[in-house]
Amino acid sequence: MTGSSMTCGLLLTAGLALAFGGASAGSPPGSLQSTEPTRSTAPTAPLGDPARPPTGYLTLCERHPEECRAAENANGEADDDIRLEAGALLYKRAFAGPDAPVAAGADAPPPEPAETVLVITPQLLALLYRVNHLVNAEIRMKSDVSNYDRVDYWNVASGEDEHGDCEDYALTKRHLLVDAGVSPDVLTFGIVRTSWGELHAVLIVTTDQGDMILDNITGDILHWNNTGYHWIKRQTPGQPLDWRRVDS
Secondary structure, three states: OOOOOOOHHHHHHHHHHHOOOOOOOOOOOOOOOOOOOOOOOOOOOEEEEEEOOOHHHHHHHHOHHHHHHHHHHHHOHHHHHHHHHHHHHHHHHOOOOOOOOOOOOOOOOOOOOOOOEOOHHHHHHHHHHHHHHHHHHOOEEOOOOHHHHHOOOOOOOOOOOOOHHHHHHHHHHHHHHHHOOOHHHEEEEEEEEEOOOOEEEEEEEEOOOOOEOOOOOOOOOOHHHHHOOEEEEEEEEEEEEEEEEOOO
16 A cells, blocks of 8 residues: 555445444544543553564554554654654664664663553443454455565555455554544554464453453454463553563
8 A cells, every 4th residue: 555644445434433423533542531541450461571563563663653653642743753763673673683682771671551541331342343343344364475575564454455464454443443532552462373373463452341352353352361362462552662572
């Protein structure tokens, strides 16, 4: 897909409006968020040691930093900084060697995750299910090598004869939910291994009921520790370029 503007297709946009009862896309990020969220006592995927962000995610942040913003950077003022940090991480990976730290300041304590959680209501739960269903139906599975002639390439669906693999499903769901006003700080990516041995990407929604998973393999929305996956790494909420191993 070319150009700096990303659209998600008429089918996805119309379905999203129905799911949210007529709310318009493009609401301010976090407008569906409680300003004083109740902290969850339900399970969340724990943050462990630093982990390397996926290469495809870093190149996405260079191409489209708007897909890698935290809530505090929703106005786009930090887009150049996002590009620079993603590029620096790619450079270190390419030239610093296997013994280099996975990220700048890897020996420092992990950053504090964002305190924001999505307070689940019947309306918001319906939105999550509708977005999960629409994206799963809209995108047809095709590997990055077959689709882009690259091993790892992250892309938002255009809605026009769209093909992609697991991270494209997860990224498109995040894009739609942020457009609907969900805070990007409650939407993070996780990398898991399936029971049949494949690496797989999912979208994590941090709620007052725990971390819920939107997955292209199923229409069910499950808590992170009920998926049957072996968890490898995830983003730190509110810190999109900080990835951590999951101590599960």
